[in-house]
Amino acid sequence: MKKKSLWGFWIVVSFIVFAGVTFTMVYISMNTNVDLVTDNYYEKELKYQQHIDMVKSTNSLSDQIALNFTPTTLVVSFPKIAERTKYSGTMNFFRPSDKSKDFSKDIRIDSSYSQTIGTDRMAKGMWRIKISWNVGNNQYYNEQPVIIQ
Numbered sequence: 001m002k003k004k005s006l007w008g009f010w011i012v013v014s015f016i017v018f019a020g021v022t023f024t025m026v027y028i029s030m031n032t033n034v035d036l037v038t039d040n041y042y043e044k045e046l047k048y049q050q051h052i053d054m055v056k057s058t059n060s061l062s063d064q065i066a067l068n069f070t071p072t073t074l075v076v077s078f079p080k081i082a083e084r085t086k087y088s089g090t091m092n093f094f095r096p097s098d099k100s101k102d103f104s105k106d107i108r109i110d111s112s113y114s115q116t117i118g119t120d121r122m123a124k125g126m127w128r129i130k131i132s133w134n135v136g137n138n139q140y141y142n143e144q145p146v147i148i149q
Contacts, residue, residue, distance in 0.1 A: 054132070054141035065131060065142045069119075074146075077114040082135045084109050089133030089140075091117075096126060107133055122148050 063079030087109050095101040101123060109115050131142045
């Protein structure tokens with residue numbers, strides 16, 4: 001009895017398996033949702049030097065922004081560097097795990113140089129609070145991670 005060589009059959013099978021794996025990976029890659037951190041990434045990249053300057057000016061302040069939690073609120077306390085009517089800007093609440101939960105608030109500080117925000121809108125877990133604020137012509141930026149429990 002002579003054994004038959006099946007090397008041609010195995011070459012064809014290996015090509016079919018390779019093509020199947022390749023098409024499967026392409027299908028999975030095309031159907032995976034990839035959320036970018038921001039939609040206008042390249043525009044923000046060009047403004048990065050301005051961001052660096054704002055961070056430097058914030059770090060040069062003697063007092064920094066403080067975040068205080070109560071069970072239902074977040075109190076953001078700003079440093080007292082000018083009249084409170086000169087403060088403006090926005091606070092962006094960024095949820096890294098779910099872009100749909102991101103929101104922002106305008107800065108409106110009270111007589112104690114703080115702003116109170118309810119945490120009922122914030123799901124439990126990690127948040128990143130990005131605060132861009134102005135006092136007169138000076139621009140400042142602060143970013144802090146927060147865990148809501």
